[in-house]
Amino acid sequence: EIVLTQSPATLSLSPGERATLSCRASQSVGNNLAWYQQKLGQVPRLLIYTASNRATDIPARFSGSGSGTDFTLTISSLEPEDFAVYYCHQRSNWPNTFGQGTKLEMK
């Protein structure tokens, strides 16, 4: 099973700041990786697919990069609605797996 390790576990930032979230895979997943956002009490929302492509209606301040084992989700300038938990998810190998999440909280 591929283990996805996200860091940091919690990130405390203020609106307007830049957020950088990391996801590291225990073996290569190519670019078969997505990022999801989950707000408290809500359903996960697909942000990024194939490591670097924004899903429909996702604002341009969200960007993804990386391939193989190291991936990054960047939010260029935080808006109040961006504070949530973010998960990376790989579909390269069975079983598909999720990272443990990074909680982005308001400082």
Next chain:
Amino acid sequence: QVQLVQSGAEVRKPGASVKVSCKASGYFFTDYNFHWVRQAPGQRLEWMGWINTDNGDTKYSQKFQGRVTFTRDTSATAAYMEINSLRSEDTAVFYCARETSYSGYYFANYWGQGTLVTVTS
């Protein structure tokens, strides 16, 4: 528009079974496959497995293999997840999620609202 509507919250005793439904609308049902994802309270998302809505093929995470069954009813445009031998650790929200193809890569981008299953004696 695409909608996935799941069945309501359930309460079960340890050792019992539960079946959660996911009714799809707004697209041709057998064109897209479904995933099931579990989320225990305050915990991470956990991928349970996948069902091919066209031919009924399934894949399960080893963690759930033998205890979970995915089915679908194409005439009802619904997918189902049944889990048996419930234990308290199964208390969670269960989500169905539909894939979309992105240039040959498939990711879940439509999600049901979630079904809370509480296992308590």
